[in-house]
Amino acid sequence: MSSKREALLSAAKDLLWEHGYEAMSPAKVLEASGAGQGSLYHHFKGKKDLALAALEQVSAEMQSEIRRLFDGTGRPLARVEEYLLSKRDGVKGSRLGRLALEYSILTDDELRQPIANYFSLVEEKIRNAVRDAAQLGLINPDLDADQVAVTLVAMIEGGFLLSRVHKNPAPMERAAQGALFMLRALATRDIPNWMKRTDAPAVTRRTPNA
Amino acid sequence: MSSKREALLSAAKDLLWEHGYEAMSPAKVLEASGAGQGSLYHHFKGKKDLALAALEQVSAEMQSEIRRLFDGTGRPLARVEEYLLSKRDGVKGSRLGRLALEYSILTDDELRQPIANYFSLVEEKIRNAVRDAAQLGLINPDLDADQVAVTLVAMIEGGFLLSRVHKNPAPMERAAQGALFMLRALATRDIPNWMKRTDAPAVTRRTPNA
DNA sequence: GTCTATACGATGATAGAC
DNA sequence: GTCTATCATCGTATAGAC
Numbered sequence A, B: 001m002s003s004k005r006e007a008l009l010s011a012a013k014d015l016l017w018e019h020g021y022e023a024m025s026p027a028k029v030l031e032a033s034g035a036g037q038g039s040l041y042h043h044f045k046g047k048k049d050l051a052l053a054a055l056e057q058v059s060a061e062m063q064s065e066i067r068r069l070f071d072g073t074g075r076p077l078a079r080v081e082e083y084l085l086s087k088r089d090g091v092k093g094s095r096l097g098r099l100a101l102e103y104s105i106l107t108d109d110e111l112r113q114p115i116a117n118y119f120s121l122v123e124e125k126i127r128n129a130v131r132d133a134a135q136l137g138l139i140n141p142d143l144d145a146d147q148v149a150v151t152l153v154a155m156i157e158g159g160f161l162l163s164r165v166h167k168n169p170a171p172m173e174r175a176a177q178g179a180l181f182m183l184r185a186l187a188t189r190d191i192p193n194w195m196k197r198t199d200a201p202a203v204t205r206r207t208p209n210a
Numbered sequence C: 001g002t003c004t005a006t007a008c009g010a011t012g013a014t015a016g017a018c
Numbered sequence D: 001g002t003c004t005a006t007c008a009t010c011g012t013a014t015a016g017a018c
Helices: A003-019 A026-033 A037-043 A047-070 A076-084 A103-107 A109-135 A145-166 A170-186 B003-019 B026-033 B037-043 B047-070 B076-084 B103-107 B109-135 B145-166 B170-186
Strands: none
Touching: A003 A026, A003 A037, A003 A047, A026 A037, A026 A047, A047 A076, A047 A109, A076 A109, A076 A145, A076 A170, A103 A109, A109 A145, A109 B145, A145 A170, A145 B109, A145 B145, A145 B170, A170 B145, A170 B170, B003 B026, B003 B037, B003 B047, B026 B037, B026 B047, B047 B076, B047 B109, B076 B109, B076 B145, B076 B170, B103 B109, B109 B145, B145 B170
């Protein structure tokens, strides 16, 4: 059967993480996988098709991980805390977030979608956990759950970015700690008016132009 | 004198913002600036030299803006709030942060430096404002000022990233609002032990390998 | 200082043998 | 399915005229 297909996909996943999409050349994929040109263009239509398959696989893996993390049975906010405190290599970067700023990703909705889907899921899981916590009286029910979700994810991804800029793992760790603190602060404080929930739908529930 | 030099630099600055470093080809710069090959390689040693000059100019401009913002005379934390609430185009992206995740930037310290310098300055200004606030009794003096600075900047840059992933300006705005809330929450609450200042130096004060 | 013409490797894809 | 040529194009830089 297709033995080289897996090798190509695996190499592409690694190279996407390390070099990004634009800098992932077919030649590098071939070298890393041990396959020849023929295998690549037999199993995939070209570079973009390979990258898309690899991205969808990475996105699926990471979504599984998120579901596993959030489908626990403890305190709702404990699951969020677990997400925030996951082990991360700040300098290596967020496996999907790392690609998010590339021009090719912004301009190609097919490539952007698996990345957006992952983040939409994380945001949704945090939103739901915050709502669950509110129903159980563990957090202020006036809190805008979507606002909280977006803010926490932004802290994590921003921490990755700063760690890379400074080539230093510390900012990632500090940002994650800051996110944890914010969550705990929110769980116990009065919420300012502008932070309160409105009837507007969640903004990042689904991505436009997808 | 050098009339085309400015045109080349200006075009490079725009293209770096829009396309990033890897996707900024000399050909595109020439087209956007109206200059020919000769001008480019007369004024600059090559693509990297041009990009470096452009990046340093952008970094200097943005550092001036930050100094202007933080050298005000109001409440120390008011300056930080002003930074957090600056107008931003989330989908277009952070002018310097946008480049931070590229492989070429990570692996070339010369290119990384102007970006890192900008973020180091922002972090330093926030740190100092938090310390000033502590001295004036406006914020808990046990707070780790560096932790706060890194966390707030991470929220802003993470907001940019999410806006780009979702092609939607809303996450950027929500992250900035969340950052504002966190700052205000910190100014009034008890600080958990792990958030407290230690004698360790600020981690991102200067970048390693620079 | 600026231009056009040219060189040359890398990128991304194709052709055809096995 | 996989391999080794081969190819057109682009990205980057140089040469030399004006």
